[in-house]
Amino acid sequence: MKITDIFKTQARTYSFEFFPPKDEISAVDFGINVGQLLKLNPSFVSVTYGAGGSTQERTFALVDLLQNKIGLNTMAHYTCVNASRSKVEADLAYLKGLGIDNLMLLRGDPPKGEGTFTPHPEGFSYASDLIAFGKSKQDICVGGAAYVEKHPEANTLVQDLDNLKKKVDAGADFLLTQLFFSNDLYFDFVEKARQKGINSRIIPGIIPITAFNQIKRFVQMSGASIPAEIIEQMTAYQSNPDKVYQIGMDFAIQQCRDLLIMGAPGLHFYTLNKSRATIEIFETLLH
Numbered sequence: 001m002k003i004t005d006i007f008k009t010q011a012r013t014y015s016f017e018f019f020p021p022k023d024e025i026s027a028v029d030f031g032i033n034v035g036q037l038l039k040l041n042p043s044f045v046s047v048t049y050g051a052g053g054s055t056q057e058r059t060f061a062l063v064d065l066l067q068n069k070i071g072l073n074t075m076a077h078y079t080c081v082n083a084s085r086s087k088v089e090a091d092l093a094y095l096k097g098l099g100i101d102n103l104m105l106l107r108g109d110p111p112k113g114e115g116t117f118t119p120h121p122e123g124f125s126y127a128s129d130l131i132a133f134g135k136s137k138q139d140i141c142v143g144g145a146a147y148v149e150k151h152p153e154a155n156t157l158v159q160d161l162d163n164l165k166k167k168v169d170a171g172a173d174f175l176l177t178q179l180f181f182s183n184d185l186y187f188d189f190v191e192k193a194r195q196k197g198i199n200s201r202i203i204p205g206i207i208p209i210t211a212f213n214q215i216k217r218f219v220q221m222s223g224a225s226i227p228a229e230i231i232e233q234m235t236a237y238q239s240n241p242d243k244v245y246q247i248g249m250d251f252a253i254q255q256c257r258d259l260l261i262m263g264a265p266g267l268h269f270y271t272l273n274k275s276r277a278t279i280e281i282f283e284t285l286l287h
């Protein structure tokens with residue numbers, strides 16, 4: 001089912017993002033965690049596409065499993081990296097053949113060590129080009145990426161929002177945000193997007209910080225700023241992992257609660273293939 005059809009009956013969606021497990025042991029662990037998350041009855045789930053297309057086979061195998069064996073509404077991520085037009089056309093047809101109606105279409109990041117993205121000579125420079133092409137080839141529902149603190153390569157948020165509008169005009173049906181920790185930034189971003197004429201749902205991407213060493217990683221990964229008070233509290237308790245976990249969870253629960261109270265159209269969890277934190281957030285919010 002297309003995610004846009006889910007929107008017709010769900011004012012808010014709750015979704016989980018996974019990455020393809022790297023080996024058999026991780027696959028077993030993944031199975032256990034997904035089993036737990038299924039109890040939360042997600043609106044949809046999504047599976048990332050490794051840098052440079054490195055996980056293509058596993059991404060496709062996992063979306064097949066989640067969609068067709070487990071019966072979840074599943075979205076496959078897909079990027080422009082190393083992809084010619086003919087490859088994109090074949091891959092999208094293959095995914096459609098698997099019954100995948102939903103695609104998160106992205107540009108992708110430059111390979112490690114390279115500062116700038118180099119498009120495939122017969123491929124696409126921007127996600128908006130991939131989205132327009134994908135929509136012209138298949139009957140699909142498309143998600144696009146949005147950055148509440150602007151994409152790292154954009155000079156200004158205004159410029160990034162102009163480019164986001166191109167993505168929506170090219171056919172993105174909804175937007176999922178990069179992770180962030182300040183709800184004010186999210187709501188300010190949504191308001192600015194509306195002023196640009198972007199009317200699609202902008203679903204906030206959430207990641208709870210559950211360990212001290214994640215702070216640096218998440219900032220590197222996303223460019224998201226982390227409120228000084230959390231860093232201070234976690235630094236003070238860095239030798240006490242349980243306390244750090246509790247600080248991170250208290251913050252994430254409050255962030256999710258406030259987002260929903262203030263009218264966000266759902267929550268998209270970057271689960272990192274783990275279930276505990278996401279389940280705790282749901283259980284707390286529902287009681």
Ligand SMILES: Cc1cc2nc3c(=O)[nH]c(=O)nc-3n(C[C@H](O)[C@H](O)[C@H](O)COP(=O)(O)OP(=O)(O)OC[C@H]3O[C@@H](n4cnc5c(N)ncnc54)[C@H](O)[C@@H]3O)c2cc1C
Binds near residue numbers: 047052128163
């Ligand atoms: C929710 C989410 C999921 C993700 N999943 C994955 C994944 O599975 N695999 C993966 O490899 N990466 C993933 N990413 C990361 C993403 O690939 C990178 O952030 C990448 O650098 C940009 O992708 P994009 O689709 O936003 O690119 P674009 O929308 O093309 O934007 C890239 C940059 O180009 C600028 N730009 C866009 N259009 C134009 C234009 N027409 N003219 C001039 N400038 C323009 C933008 O302002 C921005 O600075 C994800 C990101 C998010 C937020």
